[in-house]
Amino acid sequence: MKTFEYILIKSACIIGLMLHISSSTLDAQINKKTHLALTPPMGWNSWNTFRCDGLNEQLVKDMADIISTNGMKEAGYVFVNLDDCWQIGRYPDGRIMIDSARFPSGIKALADYVHSKGLKLGIYSDAGLMTCAKKPGSFSYEDIDAQTYAEWGVDYLKYDFCNLPMTLNQSPENKETAPVIRTAMKGPPNYTAQQIYLPMAEALGKVDRDIVFSVCNWGVQEPWKWAGDISHLWRTTPDIRPYFKGFSVKYLYFMSIMEIVNRTHNDSLHLYAAPGRWNDPDMLEVGNGKLTYDENVAHFSMWSMMAAPLLAGNDLRNMSPEVLKILTNKAVIAVDQDTLGKQGYKVSEIDGVQIWLKPLSGSRWAVCFLNPKGKKSITTDWQFLKSAETFQAKDVWQDVELKTNAASTIEIPKHGVRLFVLER
Numbered sequence: 569m570k571t572f573e574y575i576l577i578k579s580a581c582i583i584g585l586m587l588h589i590s591s592s593t594l595d596a597q598i599n600k601k602t603h604l605a606l607t608p609p610m611g612w613n614s615w616n617t618f619r620c621d622g623l624n625e626q627l628v629k630d631m632a633d634i635i636s637t638n639g640m641k642e643a644g645y646v647f648v649n650l651d652d653c654w655q656i657g658r659y660p661d662g663r664i665m666i667d668s669a670r671f672p673s674g675i676k677a678l679a680d681y682v683h684s685k686g687l688k689l690g691i692y693s694d695a696g697l698m699t700c701a702k703k704p705g706s707f708s709y710e711d712i713d714a715q716t717y718a719e720w721g722v723d724y725l726k727y728d729f730c731n732l733p734m735t736l737n738q739s740p741e742n743k744e745t746a747p748v749i750r751t752a753m754k755g756p757p758n759y760t761a762q763q764i765y766l767p768m769a770e771a772l773g774k775v776d777r778d779i780v781f782s783v784c785n786w787g788v789q790e791p792w793k794w795a796g797d798i799s800h801l802w803r804t805t806p807d808i809r810p811y812f813k814g815f816s817v818k819y820l821y822f823m824s825i826m827e828i829v830n831r832t833h834n835d836s837l838h839l840y841a842a843p844g845r846w847n848d849p850d851m852l853e854v855g856n857g858k859l860t861y862d863e864n865v866a867h868f869s870m871w872s873m874m875a876a877p878l879l880a881g882n883d884l885r886n887m888s889p890e891v892l893k894i895l896t897n898k899a900v901i902a903v904d905q906d907t908l909g910k911q912g913y914k915v916s917e918i919d920g921v922q923i924w925l926k927p928l929s930g931s932r933w934a935v936c937f938l939n940p941k942g943k944k945s946i947t948t949d950w951q952f953l954k955s956a957e958t959f960q961a962k963d964v965w966q967d968v969e970l971k972t973n974a975a976s977t978i979e980i981p982k983h984g985v986r987l988f989v990l991e992r
């Protein structure tokens with residue numbers, strides 16, 4: 569192409585993009601469906617185990633079959649969520665094209681199947697031109713995509729942040745908070761992360777279907793401060809990996825379980841969670857990688873303390889009875905799903921053991937002792953409760969009951985937790 573033509577086309581594209589975003593931001597009518605996700609969403613998502621290549625229709629049907637028969641549905645797991653790679657292109661009229669080699673019956677038929685099991689279907693797209701796996705994104709197709717999802721019977725949308733056709737406004741009040749942004753950073757300047765999410769929020773508000781909106785921008789520009797008005801949950805960190813403490817090399821895009829827990833504390837994220845507005849420290853790695861029993865228990869317990877979405881990310885077809893038992897521990901799930909909707913926070917530390925407290929309905933508390941180090945025995949006087957009352961403290965993983973009117977010695981395994989529910 570001649571240089572002049574190229575410049576002409578490029579300028580037209582840029583002007584088009586600027587008009588597109590500014591028309592949606594200046595007079596955005598966000599009609600957030602506030603009756604959704606009053607407790608953190610629970611379900612399964614394909615990404616952590618199957619990535620791009622493993623995703624297909626049969627896999628999703630298998631997962632729906634399993635969740636509806638193995639006790640997970642009764643425990644509260646309801647969403648079956650496709651992540652990246654179900655989409656392959658666009659038709660001339662702008663409608664998204666399903667990868668028919670992976671999904672020969674189409675997404676509508678899959679949604680019908682999942683619904684017939686009493687479950688809900690989730691889907692994935694991206695605010696940019698392409699998804700993180702370089703499939704078509706929804707930029708400038710928000711309305712038609714939201715409409716299509718609604719027609720198909722989709723119940724949940726995870727919306728990513730890769731390959732944006734604009735730059736981020738990084739003025740001091742919009743500073744970048746994630747370690748790295750995987751985005752093109754070309755094109756029109758100065759859009760905030762919030763503005764980039766508005767067109768899809770607006771589009772979902774217009775469709776006649778309840779679709780939970782999950783913002784996935786890895787914590788860029790502190791979504792906990794702005795995403796609650798336009799979505800039901802927002803990612804707070806880069807992607808989780810199945811490691812408890814860290815990696816042998818430093819990754820920029822990935823975080824371990826303890827790195828996510830520590831970031832949640834350092835950024836006081838509990839201040840922003842409420843029914844219909846959840847921090848999302850990413851999907852579960854329970855049963856993945858080389859996580860030990862105690863690490864899986866600690867991960868699941870801490871995600872419940874953080875009122876996180878509980879989206880299993882393992883291969884449910886090959887999970888051990890031990891992993892299923894962890895994922896379906898009803899007392900732990902009740903901590904996560906408590907209707908008060910408060911997120912837990914760290915109150916104290918004894919000898920490296922973190923003590924987290926989560927207010928529960930009925931004037932109860934959840935208390936979690938998290939041990940990132942080798943096996944520990946600590947003694948606590950329960951003073952961190954700041955209450956003159958005596959509580960019965962029931963361990964939700966083992967048959968132990970303590971009283972808080974006297975000091976208790978608590979043994980916590982290496983990389984493990986002891987999680988108690990306290991009632992009067």
Ligand code: GLA
Nearest residue numbers: 615651652700701728784807
């Ligand atoms: C990003 C998201 C992940 C996953 C992939 C898919 O990395 O943070 O959770 O959705 O994209 O490409």
